[in-house]
Amino acid sequence: MNRIHIVSNRLPVSINVENDNIELIPSVGGLATGMRSVYKEYNGKWIGWPGLPSDELGDNLKTDIEEKLVEEDCVSVHLSKEEIDLYYDGFSNRTIWPLFHYFAQYIDYEPQLWDAFVKVNQKFADKALETIEEGDTIWIHDYQLLLVPEMIKSKKPGVTVGFFLHIPFPSFEVFRILPWRKELIQGMLGADLIGFHTFDYQRHFFSCVRRLMGYEISFNEIHIEDRIILVDSFPMGIDYDKFRDAATQTFQKPLQEKSKLHRELEKYFLVSPNRKLILSIDRLDYSKGIPNRLQAFAKFLEEYPEFIGKVTLIMLAVPSRGTVEHYINLKREVEELVGNVNGRFGSINYTPVWYFYRSMPFESLIELYSSCDVALVTPVRDGMNLVAKEYVASRTNRTGVIILSEMAGVSKEMGEALMINPNNTGEIAQSIYQALTMPLDEQRERMIYLQDRIKRYDVFKWSSEFVKSLRKVEKLQNSIYAK
Ligand code: ADQ
Numbered sequence: 001m002n003r004i005h006i007v008s009n010r011l012p013v014s015i016n017v018e019n020d021n022i023e024l025i026p027s028v029g030g031l032a033t034g035m036r037s038v039y040k041e042y043n044g045k046w047i048g049w050p051g052l053p054s055d056e057l058g059d060n061l062k063t064d065i066e067e068k069l070v071e072e073d074c075v076s077v078h079l080s081k082e083e084i085d086l087y088y089d090g091f092s093n094r095t096i097w098p099l100f101h102y103f104a105q106y107i108d109y110e111p112q113l114w115d116a117f118v119k120v121n122q123k124f125a126d127k128a129l130e131t132i133e134e135g136d137t138i139w140i141h142d143y144q145l146l147l148v149p150e151m152i153k154s155k156k157p158g159v160t161v162g163f164f165l166h167i168p169f170p171s172f173e174v175f176r177i178l179p180w181r182k183e184l185i186q187g188m189l190g191a192d193l194i195g196f197h198t199f200d201y202q203r204h205f206f207s208c209v210r211r212l213m214g215y216e217i218s219f220n221e222i223h224i225e226d227r228i229i230l231v232d233s234f235p236m237g238i239d240y241d242k243f244r245d246a247a248t249q250t251f252q253k254p255l256q257e258k259s260k261l262h263r264e265l266e267k268y269f270l271v272s273p274n275r276k277l278i279l280s281i282d283r284l285d286y287s288k289g290i291p292n293r294l295q296a297f298a299k300f301l302e303e304y305p306e307f308i309g310k311v312t313l314i315m316l317a318v319p320s321r322g323t324v325e326h327y328i329n330l331k332r333e334v335e336e337l338v339g340n341v342n343g344r345f346g347s348i349n350y351t352p353v354w355y356f357y358r359s360m361p362f363e364s365l366i367e368l369y370s371s372c373d374v375a376l377v378t379p380v381r382d383g384m385n386l387v388a389k390e391y392v393a394s395r396t397n398r399t400g401v402i403i404l405s406e407m408a409g410v411s412k413e414m415g416e417a418l419m420i421n422p423n424n425t426g427e428i429a430q431s432i433y434q435a436l437t438m439p440l441d442e443q444r445e446r447m448i449y450l451q452d453r454i455k456r457y458d459v460f461k462w463s464s465e466f467v468k469s470l471r472k473v474e475k476l477q478n479s480i481y482a483k
Contacts, residue, residue, distance in 0.1 A: 162195070
């Protein structure tokens with residue numbers, strides 16, 4: 001069986017260095033979970049950045065880290081502070097991210113950022129080329145590494161290359177704005193298999209390939225001279241059983257073992273048994289529609305004053321990209337809005353919005369998912385959105401309602417959610433009312449369908465389907481070469 005290697009911007013471990021002692025902390029995120037099963041099963045390596053700027057590490061420490069990573073079959077690509085600034089915070093997060101999420105007004109067009117992007121992509125490709133052999137398979141992830149497929153294919157054509165994009169692929173009219181549009185498409189076309197979360201992103205990609213490069217497309221194949229590139233959609237799932245089992249255990253724990261958060265939530269319900277909780281969880285990112293959500297919640301309290309004192313919005317925002325200007329401004333805007341809503345509708349014993357600007361441990365996330373009556377997921381653009389799936393998996397009693405943006409990739413799999421346009425605060429306010437007053441039977445009916453679907457296509461199914469397609473495309477290539 002051919003080896004399968006993974007390449008992503010970050011390795012699936014973080015590194016903690018204390019008094020020359022190096023500790024590897026495995027990441028528990030969805031991608032790490034799904035991919036770990038793949039590269040371990042197929043004897044591959046995971047190539048990526050270990051998360052520390054290389055200029056902060058001495059040569060000895062760098063070597064020690066590399067040796068430690070070998071134990072986990074990880075290969076590190078070292079990046080300096082300047083490279084992180086220009087390639088990661090720069091071209092990846094100040095140019096591609098806003099472009100692909102339709103925030104054209106935020107795009108940074110600095111050629112210096114592009115140059116760094118090419119250089120660092122080449123660094124990842126070189127490290128991968130050192131690690132892999134002809135005949136191996138490699139699976140490259142996400143928008144930070146769009147040029148890597150071509151950089152590998154051009155040097156080792158016998159390697160089967162897969163690429164998966166975790167964010168939306170924008171329509172041609174948006175994509176064409178970028179000066180380096182052709183280079184990005186060319187970079188992606190080095191892959192033999194290109195995957196997106198949804199058919200719409202796939203459709204946009206085809207339209208860009210046709211209009212910018214003039215290549216032939218037939219069904220889901222792109223034909224370029226003697227190559228065939230397969231393009232398909234693979235909606236990413238979550239580790240469903242992990243969320244369901246953790247939620248089940250949360251309810252079975254004796255009171256003294258429950259977390260502080262859980263005890264506080266119980267106290268809250270004890271004080272007001274008829275109170276309802278709405279949950280909002282995201283990275284603090286302008287694509288997630290957090291201000292709209294707060295405005296809609298305020299509108300809801302304004303239109304339905306009988307709910308003042310009876311509904312609380314718990315809003316978690318994980319700090320993200322805090323050095324990029326638009327993120328700093330967004331943080332300020334969100335804090336002001338939270339202050340406004342609490343100032344307008346709050347009282348001594350009622351705080352309408354509980355706002356947490358921090359990452360939460362897994363147990364607390366589960367407690368919140370399983371305790372909140374409504375999940376408010378309103379991104380203005382989102383490749384998929386795993387929070388919506390995690391909420392569904394954690395609802396062991398099969399109640400709960402999701403209010404979901406039609407702009408999130410996950411909306412294609414969640415027809416039973418209350419669908420909203422995130423720019424329509426009136427519609428969101430109405431949906432909050434509908435969710436809070438929805439009979440339990442109807443909640444269960446919707447939740448059963450959602451759970452069935454999300455459980456069936458979990459993260460393991462997602463990765464195995466992608467690997468299956470990689471094998472298919474590998475055979476296709478071999479048959480072409482054999483002719
Ligand atoms: P993200 O934009 O990061 O991912 P999402 O899919 O929602 O968005 O994943 C966020 C993850 O962070 C979830 O697993 C969630 O549990 C966790 N999280 C959120 N808030 C947290 C908090 N306060 N504390 C701890 N954990 C928290 C990108 C794309 C998405 C796509 C994924 C996967 O932008 O569209 O769904 O990749 O492809």
